Amino acid sequence: MDTEALRSFVRAAEFGQLQHAAEELGVTQQAVSKRIAALERALDVRLFTRTPRGVELTLDGQAFLPHARGVVARVDRALAAIRPGSRALRIDVLGLRSAQAVVLHDYWRSHPETTLDVVTLRVDDPRAAVAAVQAGDVDASFRSATDPATLPRDVRMIHAFDSPLELLVGPRHPLASARTLTPAQLRGHRIWIPGIAPRSEWSDFYDQLATDFDLRIDAAGPHFGDEVLLDVLADSADVATVVGARDRYVWPTNHDLRRIPIGKPTLAYPLSLILPRANPHPGLRAVVDHCASLAPPPSPTWRPSWALTR
Structure with a gap:
C-alpha cells in the first residue's frame, strides 16, 4: 500500500x-x-x-x-x-484552534529552531490518546484521564496549565453588555455545548461545573463545527456558550460576538499532558517548562475535583 x-x-x-x-x-x-x-x-x-x-x-x-x-x-x-536527532516532537492537541495549540505556537515562535509536529488525534476517549502515547504514535497528548489510577504504568500525567473560561454570546443576548460575569449570573441561561462525548474529560468537567454552580449546560444535538455554532450565537437572543480564554476563534465582523471573562471564582479548565515515563522525547522538557511559566488564572479559582496541581 x-x-x-x-x-x-x-x-x-x-x-x-x-x-x-x-x-x-x-x-x-x-x-x-x-x-x-x-x-x-x-x-x-x-x-x-x-x-x-x-x-x-x-x-x-x-x-x-x-x-x-x-x-x-x-x-x-x-x-x-x-x-x-532528526525526529520532530509530535504532540496531540484537542484542536488546532484550542488553547493547547495556541500555547504550542507561542512556544515555537520563541524557539523556531524546534522541529514540532502538532496533530489532532480526533478521539474523545482519553484511553485512545494514552494508547497513542504508549505506541509511540505521539510523544505527548494534551488530554486528561479524570481517574489517574486507570493510567497504565508506562505513562504518566502532569499538569500543564489552566484555561480560564469566558462566556461567548451574540449582541442580542441579555448578558452581552456585561464586562465581567460571575458564575451566579449564568444561572438560568442556556449554555449550549453541543456534542459533548460520553466518557470524555470535558463531559466530566461540565457535569461537575453544572452541579457545583447550578448551571444549565445543554449538550443537545451533534456538533456541526465551530462555524455553525458561531452563526447560531450571532442570531440568538438566549443561547450562549463557553470558550477558553486562550482558544482562538474567528468570526465575521457582522456577528458582533462578545467574549466575557468569568470570575469570583474564575472557572478554570485544567489541561494535562500525558507522556511516557521512560525515554520521553528530549524536546518535551522545554515545552513542559514553557507551560509552567504561564500566568495562573485570577484567584479565587474553581477547578474540578480531579484537576492536577503542580
Whole structure:
C-alpha cells in the first residue's frame, strides 16, 4: 500500500481540508486528491465526503484512520532511526484552534529552531490518546484521564496549565453588555455545548461545573463545527456558550460576538499532558517548562475535583 497515499489521507483527516494537507505535505491539492482517490479505489470504500467547508470522514474513514496513522507513524520512526536527532516532537492537541495549540505556537515562535509536529488525534476517549502515547504514535497528548489510577504504568500525567473560561454570546443576548460575569449570573441561561462525548474529560468537567454552580449546560444535538455554532450565537437572543480564554476563534465582523471573562471564582479548565515515563522525547522538557511559566488564572479559582496541581 502506498504510504504517501496513507500520509495524505491522515493529513487530510487532521486538517479537514485538502488544501491544508497539501501545504503541509509540500505538494499540490490535486496530488493529494489523486492519492486519496487511488487509496479509496484500492480499499473499495469512500473515506471522505466532500462538503463546502472541506472534507469529512465517512464511517469507514473513521474506522481506517487510527490504523493508517499507526502505519505512517511507524514509517516515520523507521526513517528517523537512520537520521539520528532528526525526529520532530509530535504532540496531540484537542484542536488546532484550542488553547493547547495556541500555547504550542507561542512556544515555537520563541524557539523556531524546534522541529514540532502538532496533530489532532480526533478521539474523545482519553484511553485512545494514552494508547497513542504508549505506541509511540505521539510523544505527548494534551488530554486528561479524570481517574489517574486507570493510567497504565508506562505513562504518566502532569499538569500543564489552566484555561480560564469566558462566556461567548451574540449582541442580542441579555448578558452581552456585561464586562465581567460571575458564575451566579449564568444561572438560568442556556449554555449550549453541543456534542459533548460520553466518557470524555470535558463531559466530566461540565457535569461537575453544572452541579457545583447550578448551571444549565445543554449538550443537545451533534456538533456541526465551530462555524455553525458561531452563526447560531450571532442570531440568538438566549443561547450562549463557553470558550477558553486562550482558544482562538474567528468570526465575521457582522456577528458582533462578545467574549466575557468569568470570575469570583474564575472557572478554570485544567489541561494535562500525558507522556511516557521512560525515554520521553528530549524536546518535551522545554515545552513542559514553557507551560509552567504561564500566568495562573485570577484567584479565587474553581477547578474540578480531579484537576492536577503542580
